[in-house]
Amino acid sequence: MNALMDAVRAGRTAEAVSLLDEMTDAERRAVFGELKALRKELRAAPWDAGSRRAYPPLYVAGVACQTGAAAVAAWIAAADMRWSRTSPALLLRILGDRDPKWLADVTHRLAERPASSGVPYELMAGLVRLSGCPVPTTDAYVRGWLGHIGATWQREETVLDRLRQDPYLPQLVAALFETDDIGGFFGWLAGDGPNSWYGALSRLAAEGTLDRGAMIDACVARLLRGGTTADQRAFLRLLKDLSLTAEEQRARIADWLALASDAVSPVASHAQSVLGALALDGGLTPRQLAEMSDAVLFRPEKKLVRAQLVLLRKILTRDASTAEELLPAVAQAFGHEDSEVQERALKLVERHLKKVESEDVRAELASAADQLIPALRVRAVRTLGAEQAGPEPVAYAEVLPLAPEPVRLAPAPETAAELAEEVGALMATEGDVAAFERALDGLVRHAHRDRDVLLEALTPVVARRWWNSTDPRYVMRADDHFGRADRIYNAADGLDLLLATLHGRVHTATLLRSVQQGTAGTACVHSPLSRAFEARLWEVSYRLRTEPLPFLLSTPTWSTGLLEPDELVDRLAEYVRLDARVGEADFAQALLRVRREDRAAAETAAERAAALGTTEGARLARRLTHRGPDLPVERRRTSGNRILLEYGELPELQEDFPAEFRPLGRPVSVYRERWYCYHWSGDIRRHWLALLPERRELVAVRLLRDVSTAAVDDARGAAAFLPLLAESGGAAGEAVHLCLAYGLGARHPEDRLAAVDALLTLAARGQLDAARLGADLGQLIRRGAVKPVRLAESARTAAATGANATVWEMLRHTLPVLLAELAVGGANTPARGLGDLLAVAAECAERCGARGELPHLAQAAQRRGASRLVSQARRLRIALTLEPREIVNSLTKGA
Template sequence: MTATVAAAGAAAAAAATAATATATATGTDTAGLLVEAVRAGRTAEVVSLLDGMTDTERRACFPELKALRQELRTERWSAESRRAHPALHAAGAACQTGAAAVANWLAAVDLRWSQASPAVLLHVLGDRDARWLADVVARLAQRPATSNVSYELMAGLVRLSGCPVPTTEAYVQGWLLHIGGGRQRGGTLRDRLRRDPHLAEMVAALFRTEGVGARLGWLSGDGPDGWTSALAELTAEGALDRRTLVDACVARLLRGGAPTELRVFLRLLQALSLTLDEERRRTADWTALASDAVPAVASHAQSVLGVLALAGELPPRLLAEVTEAVLFRTEKKLVRAQLVLLGKVLARDGATATVLLPAAAQAFGHEDSDVQDRALKLVERHLGKVTAPEVRKELAQAAEQLVPALRSRAVRTLGAAPADARPVAHEEVLPAVPERVRLAPAPATAVEVAEEVSALLASGGDVSGFERALDGLVRHAHRDREALLEALEPVVARRWWAEREQRPGHPSDDFFARRHELFDAARALDLLLATLYGKVRTDTLHRVVRDGVPNSGCVHNSLARPFEARVWEVAHRLRTDPLPFLLATPTWGTGLLEPGELVDRLDAYRRTGVRVAAIDFGQALLRVCRGDRTAAVAAAERAAALGTGEGERLARLLTGERTAPVTTRRTADARILVELGEVPELGAEEFPAALRLLGRPASPSVDRWYCSHWSDAIRQHWLALLPERPELVAARLLRDVSQVAVDDQRGAAAAVLPHLADADGEAGESVHLCLAYGLGARHAEDRLAAVDALLMLAARGRLEPDRLGADLGQLVRRGAVKPARLADAMRTAAATGARATVWAVLRQVLPVLLADLATGGATTPSARGLGELLTVAAECAERTGAQGKLPHLSGVADRRGTSRLVTQARRLREALATAPAAA
């Protein structure tokens, strides 16, 4: 760095001579020369001019530099800006006297990506007072690490000022990159660390700074020149204090965090190779880590405690406390390791049985029956070493938590009380069916409309919020357009289309004219707002309404185009013939519209002479409730009495029969998809072209390499197109939902399944297939959404367990759904109390998988994780009292061995042959 500064100084001196001569010859003022040199990007000349100025002259130049910065800010990425910014960065810092102002200038966002070099900045600032420089570096170091403040600059200021080294996040992260980054060329990492004068302070700061662990692992990995090896070797050499480093490692692990953050500190602790004495002094820390830390850290702590216990350095009472904490954890590997450790200690010292066996018996209540079995075997093996009657009684009482098969054994070996022979009726627990949520009336004032639109643009919202905002915009644009525009002004001020520069010869609605797709609700609202503010031309609106939204070419086309066409129609009417209100605004949050309410709206249109918007009315017909036949017939009579064409169409719809499409199953790769046949009543010519797409045949197997409908948030609005016919939407979204299981994607199930479960129509083949894919999803949030949908469909009486089980069996066979993931979802559903529902599904799944196992062996896709499914099934059968034979179950149960698959098959067979146990 010193050589660089010297070179910069030499270049600056040479440029100073030329600049001075120019100033003398031309008589130009120094401020003008400085700004001219900055604009031209001549940094060396700028430095030379600054060197020849007094503080007063520098301050006098600053207003012009500030004005230049404002000028360049409008075209931040232009060639002129990129050329001038490094010189401006240096000049602006040098021409200010306040430490806070200089720090703000140096870290400014608009100058961040075209900064002056640290050598130049240190040169122009180096003549300041040391305390002033210390103030600047302290302010820079307090900036977020994302501010991109140069570490070389901060380190140089520390060196010039002689101040203590900062240990903020920005400084520590910069130090890490400087010392460990690939730009360094000067020996190994260990050599560079050894030469650092602030090594002890910076290493101590590593353990206090969030995000350092992941960065350390990314910088150098686990190689011989990695951070863990370097720090361990420096500690062995005495360059770092060993006890301080060990304490810092343990404290950082105790503080917790993400596994990626803690991994490097764990490796460092292991590299330090603690002695038995060092480990014994930190027994309390290992106990806390084994109880609460992330699995990798807890496993290490557990192994340390095991070494201490086997060396006689851990009192039995403390080992029992650790055991009770570890057995409470969900990680089965830790639980099994703890039971193994107890077995070794008990074999070494039988006198500890009185204390350790009751702790081991805590595993009798574990959710995994294999863990219960291990714990029971451990207790049975060492029970003879217990002489105290009260301990034996405690063990017998704990055995009441065992699953029935193990409890029967405990009756013989531990003297546990036998289970009540009287059958206990199972009470199925399903969630309460929520009441329908009626949409609140449209916002009463323009200000309320603006507030709701602003909230939707910020967070997306739901169907109810979007439909209320849409209706509110329409109503207030018709009632008082000027008041609405005034209220919306703060909302639209920073929208992207309001800030677009209008190019010469191009309309301001260039984007909307070229791209008609409305990818989400926010884009739809943007179109309406831009229309209200005159940013969309009338001929663009007319052309889209006349010609329709272009075919997207993807499987979502028949869902996206109806939604988009209605919004474009509303925008066109806002410009040409504002409506007093919309016909299709739903009554309920699912999108359902009460027929009587639609008749009232049509009557209001008739009385005031309003021209009906075709797509809006068509959408209202698709949403109108036909499930309540009494209300539908009454509304049909009123609609026919209106004497209008729209009233007659509504009356025919309400009294007509609903036709179901012919469905055909198709397989694609591992997927099972559903193709829809034509729905004549929706494809009738009286519907607008965009809405007729919903009645056309549809195949979700149609795929396209590019699809713009990536937002999961739009799915709920598509489901609200046909609130009483979820099958027609589910079939079109089936490929999307399948991706959460087949392709390990995230979010589609969580976006679709809750709305399918809340829909008012019947759940058919497509809905059940969507649910099946969701139950086998890769990500937990999708599986939880599927579990919620499963329980809600069951509570509504719309779940067909046999259909769902058969679908799941086929999907597992094809490899689309992994048994372990399905087991996790079904275990979660059973834990809510819906064990009978879960068993009704699994009794259809298991025979398919067990048959495959019998013919294909352990190589079938269904083999791995089948033991987990059998565990859930056995638990449900035991609790619900299910009885009977399950095809192919005995073939697995009769196998030799004690694998999870075999033991759980035996457990399920025994449960199906006996009466239910008490829950």
């Protein structure tokens, strides 16, 4: 046994195997305790040279020295054993003399492990051969089988050859259709060409090796079950390669109808094409075709809807007797969001209406015309006999969401145990500004009140923090880590600094150096914000070690970061009573947060502050009564296809503020500032907004290039902070509106949705300058920074909430810039997506009753052709220039 342990520690696998062969079962069981102890020892330093050397023989010995099937399976699949690189053949040799029933138990236990466990397929397949058990059909086994069969580069064989040699082919192919989310992996392995999985399986089905009917049924059933697009594409490709006959297609009409209705777009398109071919060959009854149309015409994909209308036109042209059955189905498209689809459907109904004799059907068609856009609805009055709209439009009422109200912060937790719970939750979730500020103030208060009780309560919170390790070899010491100027990436890092300080992991000299020197070395466009945020954290940490503060002066009153002036005066008075020394950075942050918008309340609080007779009281009084400009002089600059802003100096923030806060008032330059830095965390932006809760422009101008990447560089998440920017205070000027413009043109839907939330919030608060925003969007589109099709999606989403007038007012100032470019550039230069933008504008104008001239719209409406751009320009022109009664008259006269 000693020789075996020496061989294992030395990494001599062959010697360990030879010794294991000579040992009895009792001797193997006896040595297993030492193997477990060695495994525990290696876990402490898994990447040491000695550990890497010992793991392979340890892996083999642990398998050989256990008798329980569950224990052996757990040892084989253990995460720390995964990188031992022991060959499956060696394990099969070790296990080869065991009872077949025992081996079958191990096999199925390994197969039931998740695929992420990394159990080699070769091992599981070898155990199946040794035990003679039924082949497992679990997720891990099927995925392993796919990878094994597909690895044809290892030998001169094709996928077809390897499948033909597999004795368990029928069972594993059947399992392929039952395995969740396998399509993406299968499709990636399948590839194209003669050596593809698709070709191999269809060939085996054609020659009878696999049951063709069962495979077709399994494919269709898998598509009906639904799943991700990648999953569905793989099985759709296989179904197509099976080349169904007309009889096989007719036998599954109900399945095609269900797929055309509810499946993902590629599958629905295939089902539609199959049903269309059957319909043209007489394989579908008019009722079945109408049922199909009812489903497809409600789908959002315009391609599917248009294809269905084409199919219906062909059937109606061929067989007049189907009109009474099919035209009501066509009328379902009257309610489609795309006006061009509505017009196509109306033309189809108009063309075949004379074939309808039933008055009930005609009445149904006339009733459905109420869903049409106004111009088409008036046309339907003349052609379908629809009920005419009243001469006066219905009064429009804009629907905007309720403006979000700030929430008053609750007091810091009363007990250390409650505080510890909140700190633990905050470290796990990176909560909002309110949660962070309450936790920060709570740590200061309880450290001042009873440090030992606080430390005891925080024990479970810090138990697993990286800086709390006792092993200096593998974890960087907290003092070295926090001693660097760029180590506070987000609010959780700030709390880590405070907790590490409380537990003595950061030296006092390091804290003092950071308080005195700050983070001036990390100069970038964000550094004024990050330096001010971090300065208070360093100061609080230093005071925790040297002279604990009784509480923080800068804790906000509201969730936006705003601090009520009377509350700050009360806190200063309490500091005077306690004879406590005010923290310089803490008080500077309080001055930036104090509310000055209510001039009457500010002046009253200023009188109280001056009466305190302290330096801080006098500074607060000056701050509250200051009447200088809130924002510096601004200037627009361009950088590539971006429009950015530069700000001048703001003297107010240069006076009476510590060095780490003064950069907030210094100029912002487009070309001198460094834009790429370590401030990548989106979480920190909400805390930057809370630094200056009444001056969001000063934050927005420094984040403008970041949010522009969402539109220009297709970055994800760069616009996520926009709703918080809209909820913040102060003027919503050039920087805020440019940020919003970039967000509305973002590449990713979640960023566009955040921008729409911000747009509606600003509109609900009466702070949106739609004309400025629209003009900015026009210029950004003209420069190529924003794509019209993305803006159209954002505008459509905002309009769908009921904000039609707001969206129209924005687009009313965007479109003239683009239409002017079109008028100057000629017929071949329309911006891609301009037709979609005109469609949204037309719908908003129709809904809110907008009237008036739009520059350059007439030229676009008079262009030749029937493109989407031209048709939507004509629609918008009609909506803007004619009253409802005039529309009726013009159409009646044939205009």
